[in-house]
Amino acid sequence: MSQRIAILGAGVMGETLLAAILGQGHPVGDLVISEKRDERAAELRETYGVEVTGNAEAVTGADTILIVVKPQDVPSLLTEIAANVDASSTVVSLAAGILIETIEAALPAGVAVVRAMPNTPALVGEGMFGISPGASCSDGQLVAVSALLESGGKVVVVDESQQDAVTAVSGSGPAYVFYLAEAMIAGGIDAGLDEATARTLAAQTLVGAAKLLAESDETADELRRRVTSPNGTTAAAIATFDDNGVKDALIAGVKAAAARSAELSKP
Ligand SMILES: NC(=O)C1=CN([C@@H]2O[C@H](COP(=O)(O)OP(=O)(O)OC[C@H]3O[C@@H](n4cnc5c(N)ncnc54)[C@H](O)[C@@H]3O)[C@@H](O)[C@H]2O)C=CC1
Numbered sequence: 001m002s003q004r005i006a007i008l009g010a011g012v013m014g015e016t017l018l019a020a021i022l023g024q025g026h027p028v029g030d031l032v033i034s035e036k037r038d039e040r041a042a043e044l045r046e047t048y049g050v051e052v053t054g055n056a057e058a059v060t061g062a063d064t065i066l067i068v069v070k071p072q073d074v075p076s077l078l079t080e081i082a083a084n085v086d087a088s089s090t091v092v093s094l095a096a097g098i099l100i101e102t103i104e105a106a107l108p109a110g111v112a113v114v115r116a117m118p119n120t121p122a123l124v125g126e127g128m129f130g131i132s133p134g135a136s137c138s139d140g141q142l143v144a145v146s147a148l149l150e151s152g153g154k155v156v157v158v159d160e161s162q163q164d165a166v167t168a169v170s171g172s173g174p175a176y177v178f179y180l181a182e183a184m185i186a187g188g189i190d191a192g193l194d195e196a197t198a199r200t201l202a203a204q205t206l207v208g209a210a211k212l213l214a215e216s217d218e219t220a221d222e223l224r225r226r227v228t229s230p231n232g233t234t235a236a237a238i239a240t241f242d243d244n245g246v247k248d249a250l251i252a253g254v255k256a257a258a259a260r261s262a263e264l265s266k267p
């Protein structure tokens with residue numbers, strides 16, 4: 001069934017969603033974007049053939065409205081669109097730290113709101129979205145949002161109270177993996193590799209290990225043990241990590257991200 005989808009804010013994540021939704025088979029005529037930067041809007045119109053309008057026009061008659069501006073731009077955007085949002089619309093906010101109640105309070109009563117935390121691997125169709133429905137969002141509307149976001153990766157439904165934890169694990173998580181990659185590449189270079197080879201080895205190792213974890217029923221701990229021969233090379237690395245408190249530091253880092261997310265979400 002054809003549905004009208006408005007994307008408000010077409011930066012990195014907005015374009016990612018636009019491309020993913022088109023890739024899912026939605027005709028371009030179903031989509032409309034609004035974008036504050038004229039040059040950027042023109043670039044996207046040129047690349048995708050998508051309609052570009054202002055915010056108020058984009059949301060008029062839209063079934064689904066995706067808010068993909070930076071968190072600090074959300075309040076003024078909501079003020080701009082409130083009068084044109086239809087009661088039957090579903091509004092999906094991807095802005096970190098903006099509470100569902102803030103969005104509901106700015107829009108007509110009864111509008112379905114969904115809060116979503118994406119991550120950047122959505123750029124390559126391997127994103128992770130944690131989504132939470134507001135009080136007026138029906139099961140059918142939540143399923144529809146989930147199906148739409150699945151164009152960019154996997155979707156899990158969580159209570160909004162868990163969004164700080166989702167942000168700490170999957171929202172910020174790609175940065176932790178890149179941090180590990182930086183270290184693997186640097187260590188590889190120190191051990192004698194050129195940078196390009198070290199990067200290829202590290203990247204494919206992360207892809208392969210992630211796939212193994214995603215597709216296996218084993219715990220991460222068990223999968224790690226399987227790589228680790230007694231007295232072998234992996235054991236030498238893990239013992240060094242443990243001596244330096246690496247796992248504890250990573251756990252503390254994830255908790256610090258969750259705490260910062262909670263701080264940023266204060267109304
Ligand atoms: N978990 C994560 O790693 C990520 C989360 N996000 C979330 O997605 C949202 C967007 O982030 P990015 O795409 O990286 O930012 P971005 O800065 O690349 O894109 C935001 C776009 O919105 C436009 N904009 C600002 N105000 C506007 C308005 N009133 N009307 C129309 N357009 C407007 C800007 O010109 C810009 O192009 C953020 O709220 C962020 O929290 C985005 C990327 C990754």
Ligand SMILES: O=C(O)[C@@H]1CCC=N1
Nearest residue numbers: 096167170171172173
């Ligand atoms: O670093 C941040 O605050 C945002 C939220 C999750 C990823 N980037």
